[in-house]
Amino acid sequence: MKKSGGGSWIEDESYYLVDVSQTGGIEIVLTDIPEDDYTEITYTIGVDSTRNVSGSQTGALSTSNGMFWSWNSGYIFMKFEGTSPQATSGTFAYHIGGFTTANNAIYTNTHQFGTNLAITEGGTPKVHMHVDMKSIFDSQYTISVATMPNVQMPGTNAQMVATNFHNAFTFDHIHQ
Amino acid sequence: MKYNKIWAVVFTALTLLSCKKEYSTGGGSPQFTPPPHFPEPVYTFKANPLTKNGIALGKKLFYDPILSADNSISCGSCHAQMHAFADHNVAFSTGVGGKLGKRNSPTLANLAWYPHFMADGGINHIEVQPLAPITDSLEMAETMSNVVQKLSADSTYRALFKKAFKTNVIDDQKIFYALAQFMGTIISANSDYDKYINGRISYNASQEKGLELFRQHCESCHKEPLFTDFSFKNNGIDTAFADIGRGRITQDYNDYGKFKVPTLRNIEMTYPYMHDGRFYNLEDVIDHYSEGIKESHSKDASVNNLHLTAQEKKDLINFLKTLTDYSYMSNINYAE
Numbered sequence: 001m002k003k004s005g006g007g008s009w010i011e012d013e014s015y016y017l018v019d020v021s022q023t024g025g026i027e028i029v030l031t032d033i034p035e036d037d038y039t040e041i042t043y044t045i046g047v048d049s050t051r052n053v054s055g056s057q058t059g060a061l062s063t064s065n066g067m068f069w070s071w072n073s074g075y076i077f078m079k080f081e082g083t084s085p086q087a088t089s090g091t092f093a094y095h096i097g098g099f100t101t102a103n104n105a106i107y108t109n110t111h112q113f114g115t116n117l118a119i120t121e122g123g124t125p126k127v128h129m130h131v132d133m134k135s136i137f138d139s140q141y142t143i144s145v146a147t148m149p150n151v152q153m154p155g156t157n158a159q160m161v162a163t164n165f166h167n168a169f170t171f172d173h174i175h176q
Numbered sequence: 177m178k179y180n181k182i183w184a185v186v187f188t189a190l191t192l193l194s195c196k197k198e199y200s201t202g203g204g205s206p207q208f209t210p211p212p213h214f215p216e217p218v219y220t221f222k223a224n225p226l227t228k229n230g231i232a233l234g235k236k237l238f239y240d241p242i243l244s245a246d247n248s249i250s251c252g253s254c255h256a257q258m259h260a261f262a263d264h265n266v267a268f269s270t271g272v273g274g275k276l277g278k279r280n281s282p283t284l285a286n287l288a289w290y291p292h293f294m295a296d297g298g299i300n301h302i303e304v305q306p307l308a309p310i311t312d313s314l315e316m317a318e319t320m321s322n323v324v325q326k327l328s329a330d331s332t333y334r335a336l337f338k339k340a341f342k343t344n345v346i347d348d349q350k351i352f353y354a355l356a357q358f359m360g361t362i363i364s365a366n367s368d369y370d371k372y373i374n375g376r377i378s379y380n381a382s383q384e385k386g387l388e389l390f391r392q393h394c395e396s397c398h399k400e401p402l403f404t405d406f407s408f409k410n411n412g413i414d415t416a417f418a419d420i421g422r423g424r425i426t427q428d429y430n431d432y433g434k435f436k437v438p439t440l441r442n443i444e445m446t447y448p449y450m451h452d453g454r455f456y457n458l459e460d461v462i463d464h465y466s467e468g469i470k471e472s473h474s475k476d477a478s479v480n481n482l483h484l485t486a487q488e489k490k491d492l493i494n495f496l497k498t499l500t501d502y503s504y505m506s507n508i509n510y511a512e
Binding site: 053057072153 | 223224301304321347349
């Protein structure tokens with residue numbers, strides 16, 4: 001989070017695993033942010049390369065979450081599975097990841113609030129974001145479950161889905 | 177001049193001390209002593225400090241079928257100490273429900289020196305290696321969350337995790353830490369070869385000749401003293417590849433048919449050989465390198481039919497048999 005007067009605040013151990021199969025919205029709560037005015041937020045979609053090569057981790061990065069490839073070490077950044085009459089087998093599965101230079105699928109998004117977000121003692125301001133899943137199929141690349149029903153390892157296809165997915169995130173507004 | 181020398185000695189002594197410290201903490205005893213003729217280990221237990229209780233817990237987990245879906249298969253089922261932690265001389269191992277695996281179970285020794293694991297090198301860290309056998313439907317067919325649940329429901333395990341990690345919470349990381357402590361401390365460095373290298377015994381004429389042939393034809397890949405350089409090579413066993421090996425990980429056509437150069441320590445005990453267990457004895461392996469090399473796009477330029485004499489083949493095998501380490505296979509610390 002960038003401060004209006006310069007400088008920024010970075011959360012320690014800032015890893016979140018979000019399950020959007022639940023309906024409604026998803027709320028991620030950040031605590032202990034220093035009091036200040038903030039102008040923008042930056043976050044990573046995926047897991048930094050270091051944590052992909054550092055052995056066993058905990059919390060959002062625990063292998064119990066099923067987001068780590070057992071046979072080809074590395075985190076699955078995003079899992080998107082479903083059924084579609086257009087897929088030959090009736091189902092599609094996108095397991096997206098990749099942290100090496102050649103297969104890099106890590107994206108960093110930055111959103112400007114357009115106004116100052118004030119963090120105060122006891123305050124609970126909110127940053128509202130939208131994720132439009134249609135972007136996965138149709139933004140920078142056109143992706144079809146008919147021609148590409150399965151992406152289950154790092155590589156060019158995973159990079160295309162990751163590119164489209166990062167476009168899905170948009171900032172909407174803040175609540176003070 | 178004199179003062180400078182004294183300082184140099186003091187610094188050397190200090191460095192050694194601080195190096196030693198890294199390997200053993202907590203429970204105390206020196207559980208990990210890298211052999212003097214080995215290079216620096218890759219895994220140094222830095223984030224996962226070794227303790228007697230941690231190693232003991234790792235050993236219990238290694239031999240406990242609780243890690244499999246129907247509590248029928250343990251790591252030890254496919255990695256038996258008397259076979260240098262390879263399987264019981266079968267090409268493919270049997271997993272949950274009698275399913276057969278797709279590759280030959282390899283020896284486990286000196287794993288703290290491995291930069292990557294499996295025949296295709298797909299696994300990049302000793303701590304996350306057990307995730308593969310535990311969750312593979314052809315092996316233990318279990319999920320990590322079930323394993324955590326089963327162990328947490330067991331009061332003996334709760335006590336053992338508490339002793340090893342000072343916490344009541346059992347999670348996948350603690351399980352992997354314990355297994356890494358056990359596996360990482362399994363060392364094989366007391367074969368006749370090691371005794372020879374350290375000047376404690378001498379070789380007979382045939383073994384001596386075998387070592388010479390080995391250094392001439394095999395050393396470039398099976399590098400001493402670990403007997404692998406951990407690179408991926410195609411040693412000419414196929415013209416077409418049923419298993420593309422390293423290519424599965426990199427998706428690079430040039431890597432199709434390449435496999436991790438395996439260690440040759442305790443090779444006498446770990447037949448059958450190669451990633452699919454195609455050769456039943458060392459004679460077959462040597463015949464392969466002597467007259468059986470097959471051409472393919474990724475075959476390493478350095479492997480070509482050696483046309484060895486019958487005596488040279490015997491010498492090579494006699495040398496390879498000096499890599500057998502009986503003390504490691506009978507070491508009580510590694511036993512079930």
